[in-house]
Amino acid sequence: MASTSSRDPAPGTPVTAPPRSAGQGVALLIIASAQLMVVLDITIVNIALPHIQSALGFSTTDLSWVVSAYTLAFGGLLLLGGRAGDILGRRRVFLAGIALFALASLLGGLAQSPGHLLAARALQGAGAAVAAPTSLALISTTFAEGPARNRAFGTFAAVSAGGGAVGLLAGGVLVQTLGWRWVFFVNVPIALVILAVAPRRIRESERRPGHFDALGALTATTGMVTLVYGFIRAAHDGWRDPVTLLSFSAAAVLLAAFALVERRSPQPITPLRLIADRNRAGALGIMLTLAAAIFGMFFFLTLYVQDVLHFSPLGTGLAFLPVSVIIAAGAQVTSRLLPRYGPGPFLVGGALLAAAGLIWLTQVDVRSTYADGVLGPLLLFSLGMGTQFVSLTLTALGGVAAGETGAASGLLGTAQQVGGSLGLAILVTVFGTATRHAAPEQLRSFLAGATPEQRLAFRRTGILPPPWGEYVLTAGVTAAFAAAAVCTVLAALIALLVIRVRPADLERLRGTSGTE
Numbered sequence: 001m002a003s004t005s006s007r008d009p010a011p012g013t014p015v016t017a018p019p020r021s022a023g024q025g026v027a028l029l030i031i032a033s034a035q036l037m038v039v040l041d042i043t044i045v046n047i048a049l050p051h052i053q054s055a056l057g058f059s060t061t062d063l064s065w066v067v068s069a070y071t072l073a074f075g076g077l078l079l080l081g082g083r084a085g086d087i088l089g090r091r092r093v094f095l096a097g098i099a100l101f102a103l104a105s106l107l108g109g110l111a112q113s114p115g116h117l118l119a120a121r122a123l124q125g126a127g128a129a130v131a132a133p134t135s136l137a138l139i140s141t142t143f144a145e146g147p148a149r150n151r152a153f154g155t156f157a158a159v160s161a162g163g164g165a166v167g168l169l170a171g172g173v174l175v176q177t178l179g180w181r182w183v184f185f186v187n188v189p190i191a192l193v194i195l196a197v198a199p200r201r202i203r204e205s206e207r208r209p210g211h212f213d214a215l216g217a218l219t220a221t222t223g224m225v226t227l228v229y230g231f232i233r234a235a236h237d238g239w240r241d242p243v244t245l246l247s248f249s250a251a252a253v254l255l256a257a258f259a260l261v262e263r264r265s266p267q268p269i270t271p272l273r274l275i276a277d278r279n280r281a282g283a284l285g286i287m288l289t290l291a292a293a294i295f296g297m298f299f300f301l302t303l304y305v306q307d308v309l310h311f312s313p314l315g316t317g318l319a320f321l322p323v324s325v326i327i328a329a330g331a332q333v334t335s336r337l338l339p340r341y342g343p344g345p346f347l348v349g350g351a352l353l354a355a356a357g358l359i360w361l362t363q364v365d366v367r368s369t370y371a372d373g374v375l376g377p378l379l380l381f382s383l384g385m386g387t388q389f390v391s392l393t394l395t396a397l398g399g400v401a402a403g404e405t406g407a408a409s410g411l412l413g414t415a416q417q418v419g420g421s422l423g424l425a426i427l428v429t430v431f432g433t434a435t436r437h438a439a440p441e442q443l444r445s446f447l448a449g450a451t452p453e454q455r456l457a458f459r460r461t462g463i464l465p466p467p468w469g470e471y472v473l474t475a476g477v478t479a480a481f482a483a484a485a486v487c488t489v490l491a492a493l494i495a496l497l498v499i500r501v502r503p504a505d506l507e508r509l510r511g512t513s514g515t516e
Contacts, residue, residue, distance in 0.1 A: 024142055026201045028152055030194060031135045032159045034098060037190050038128040039163035040170060041070060041105075042295070042420070045121075046302045047171030047313050048180035055180065056114050064428050067299065068228055068421050069118045073125025074132070075417025076221030079269040082133035082410025083213065090134040090406060091202050095195060097131025102191035109184035120184075129413075136409035138202060140397055147339070150394065154335030157389035158328040160416075165323030165382075168302065172317025213269040216261045220269075223254030224418055231425035274408055282498030283395040286347060287415040289491040290388060292423020293354060293484040297381065299424055300431065300480045301361070305374065308366055308470045308477075319370055323382045330386020343391035347495035350391070351488050353384030358485035362478045366470045384488070395499070423487060427480040434479035438472045 045052075045066060053063050085093040104127055108120035139156055143149040174182040230247030237244060262268040275281045298320075305311045305319055334346050357380035364373040396412045397405065 027142055028139070028155060030198050030201055031138055032155055033190070034094070034131055034135050034194050035156060036159045036163045036166070037187055037194075038074075038101070038132050039160055040167035041124060041128070041187065042067065042167065043163075043165070043298050043302075044167035044171040044174075044183045044186075045070075046298055047168055047316055048175050048183045049302070050306060051175055051180040051313075052117070056111070056117060058114055062114070064299070064424060065118055066121060067295075068424060069121040070125040070128075071295070071417045071421040071424075072225050072228060073122040073221070074128045075125075075414050075421055076224050077126055077129035077217060078133055078410040078413040078417060079220065079407070080214070080217035080410075081130040082137070082406035082408070082413075083269045084130065085134035085137055085406035090138050091198065094131050094134040094138065094202070095198060097127050097129070097134070098191050098194050098198075099127075101127030101131060102188050102195075103127075105184045105187035105191070109181040132413050133406050133409035136393070136397070136413070137405040140405045140409075147336075150335045150338060150390075151332075153393050153397075154331045154390045157335075157393050158331035158386070160389055163324070165298075165320040165327070168298070168320040169317035169324075172312070172314040175313040177314075213261070213265050213267060216258060216265060216269045219254050219258035219261055223251050223258055224421065226254060227251035228421050228425040231422070231429050234429050269407065270411065271407060274411060279395050279398075279499055279501075280408075282494055283392045284411060284415040285494045285498070286351070286388075286491045287392050287396070287412060288419035289423075289487045289494070290351065290354070290385070290392075291416045291419035292426070293358065293487040293491075294385060295420035295424045296427040296480055296484045296487075297358065297361075300427065300477045301374070301378075303473065304364065304477045305370070307473055309368075309370060309374075311370075319374065320378070322375070322379055326379055326382035327386040327389075330383050331390045334387045335390050338391065338394065342501035343395050344495065344499050344501050346387040346391045347395075347499060348492050350384040350387035351492035351495060354381050354388070355384075355485045355488035355492065357381030357384065358481050358488060361481040362485070364474065364478060366474055388491075423484070427483050430483045431476040431480045435472050435476035438475035 049063055049066060052058065052066060058066070081093070081097065101124055104120050104123035108117055108124060111117035111120055136156065139149070139152050143152045170186070171183050174180075174186060226247050230244050230251060233241060233244040233247060262270050275284065302316060302320075305316050306313070311319060330350075338346070357377040360377035360380065361374070368374070393412065397408055
């Protein structure tokens with residue numbers, strides 16, 4: 001690896017990096033592999049959800065907590081994880097996060113009850129929150145500003161966005177061949193390889209004096225968990241349910257306390273100067289809304305493909321494979337064009353392409369096929385997302401002071417994970433409302449022509465058989481797609497009205513800012 005000075009730049013100095021060496025390629029491979037493992041666990045579990053539900057006895061509404069427990073702990077603790085990397089050294093914190101992630105994955109694979117699995121998923125999220133922001137910060141400090149860093153961020157963004165689709169394919173293979181527990185067990189050997197190789201290939205950053213804003217992390221995490229629980233409770237029991245209202249009230253108090261703690265803390269986990277920058281604040285807002293759309297799309301389209309199109313777990317994974325290819329290609333092309341055009345056109349255009357794909361998906365019904373109802377919208381959505389993530393990453397981290405890359409990375413990751421968690425909760429609410437409206441009509445249709453055996457089975461399970469149950473599910477899924485499309489349109493509006501590309505931004509993208 002290229003050597004660096006023993007003294008980091010003064011606060012406020014933009015991040016610089018040593019010249020590229022052969023070892024940087026290996027370091028990028030390690031970092032990208034770790035990020036892929038972290039991202040995979042958001043969607044690899046989606047394929048296994050029907051099997052987990054049957055094996056452990058989850059309700060359909062509570063099943064979303066298998067995803068949300070991970071993403072909430074991930075998003076809620078990312079700020080603290082980023083701060084830990086800045087203070088303790090990014091490599092050692094990165095390795096600690098990977099080790100915790102591996103342990104939690106082992107416990108998840110051994111789970112025997114819903115509570116056990118949800119606890120393991122939350123612990124996985126904590127490990128990911130420690131590892132993810134330091135991995136992104138390591139890219140900032142390993143690659144010099146300009147084309148080299150753009151390409152590295154392009155790779156990282158492709159892994160972050162396209163890794164979700166890879167997770168669906170890997171999940172399909174594992175569930176169909178080895179069983180649902182292996183979507184957790186598979187992380188253990190990957191993590192062990194990373195733990196063995198990373199100390200020799202990734203250089204350590206200098207430790208900085210400071211302390212952890214544990215109270216800020218606690219209020220942020222508990223506030224977001226309470227808020228999302230309120231949405232999930234509303235989906236099941238309605239908006240007037242006392243527990244739902246209590247959850248929203250508690251969330252408001254906790255999040256207000258978080259804001260107060262951050263304002264008064266001498267070393268907050270979220271330095272307010274990071275979000276004072278117009279473009280960075282806009283990028284965080286865009287990431288929040290796009291994550292809501294992409295998390296929801298994967299969750300509900302997976303249910304539709306398996307429960308309405310009746311694809312096997314492996315077939316479902318293969319159905320999502322084009323997503324990875326298109327996102328990766330879009331990210332790499334965008335990283336090369338950014339120095340010429342800036343992020344604005346890609347942020348606006350990509351969000352609108354994603355919105356068009358989601359609107360197209362609202363047209364699916366029980367008679368649709370993968371080829372005529374799913375593939376086209378999926379490709380359009382993926383192309384839009386592929387142009388987004390590298391643009392957002394470079395916009396959010398551009399010009400960040402050397403000692404705050406972990407905090408800035410944590411902010412971006414928090415926007416992604418919290419946006420995904422809240423978005424999924426809101427879309428579950430939309431889904432639940434739509435299915436409740438569709439169910440009575442389908443129930444009447446079922447009862448009018450059902451055989452005695454079908455009526456008996458319905459009384460025992462309370463589940464409408466095909467095709468009546470498929471009509472209800474499709475009504476909920478298409479409503480969720482429409483809500484996700486609204487999120488992407490909002491992202492386009494933020495990009496159009498907030499993002500302003502300055503000459504200094506283009507200079508950084510071209511590597512001509514004179515900071516190196």
